[in-house]
Amino acid sequence: MISFCPQCGHPTHQRIPAGDNRKRNVCGTCGYIHYENPRLVLGAVLEWQGDILLCRRAIEPRAGLWTLPAGFMENGESSEDAAARESREEAHAHADQMRLFTFIDVPAIDQVHVFYRGILRDGRHSPGEESLETALFSEARIPWSQLAFQTVRLTLEHYFEDRRAGEFKPRRLLTGKRAKRLVRWTV
Ligand SMILES: [Zn+2]
Incomplete structure (x- = not known):
């Protein structure tokens, strides 16, 4: 689980992005979505x-x-x-x-x-x-x-x-x- 954005370094938060149905780590600054998959x-x-x-x-x-x-x-x-x-x-x-x-x-x-x-x-x-x-x-x-x-x-x-x-x-x-x-x- 990451807590800082790999793109811009700002904090990320757990939320469900628009059009998705699972919680993801989303950057509050640049909007980057950090997907984690098997x-x-x-x-x-x-x-x-x-x-x-x-x-x-x-x-x-x-x-x-x-x-x-x-x-x-x-x-x-x-x-x-x-x-x-x-x-x-x-x-x-x-x-x-x-x-x-x-x-x-x-x-x-x-x-x-x-x-x-x-x-x-x-x-x-x-x-x-x-x-x-x-x-x-x-x-x-x-x-x-x-x-x-x-x-x-x-x-x-x-x-x-x-x-x-x-x-x-x-x-x-x-x-x-x-x-x-x-x-x-x-x-
Ligand atoms: Zn970011």
């Missing part, structure tokens, strides 16, 4: 010789816990580019053969988490600045009790379920408090 988090499930690449987080939230490489999408990049970039930044990992896998609405925190799946190009990985360590885990050794995020857990569960079934099915999921329950669709 953010996209892009990540990747990268496999190498049957194992999955995870990163142990060096930063909050959930520092010390394990996650798939993932982070906020940047302006000017595609969703696939974002997933590949996060893999490079957090694990110095190069992704190949990327396919859309999970699309997860997280309305409780105003985010959408999207995971691609792909191949870890050469098996190489090492921790980037936001990771304490990186490692390849077999399905049996995934640290389920030390995963950082529910969307990572869901994505890994579906990944192994599909891999056992011999067919990967892209999915859309709805999670979080406002959803009351987990809803799953195959897309």
Whole structure:
């Protein structure tokens, strides 16, 4: 929530702009409307010789816990580019053969988490600045009790379920408090 206008620096106030139906942060001086909308988090499930690449987080939230490489999408990049970039930044990992896998609405925190799946190009990985360590885990050794995020857990569960079934099915999921329950669709 901002309280000063990013355009002119004067104070902003919560009100419903003309023609709108939600409260927005509106500048009392220049009239600039500061819209806040959900953010996209892009990540990747990268496999190498049957194992999955995870990163142990060096930063909050959930520092010390394990996650798939993932982070906020940047302006000017595609969703696939974002997933590949996060893999490079957090694990110095190069992704190949990327396919859309999970699309997860997280309305409780105003985010959408999207995971691609792909191949870890050469098996190489090492921790980037936001990771304490990186490692390849077999399905049996995934640290389920030390995963950082529910969307990572869901994505890994579906990944192994599909891999056992011999067919990967892209999915859309709805999670979080406002959803009351987990809803799953195959897309
Ligand atoms: Zn202003």
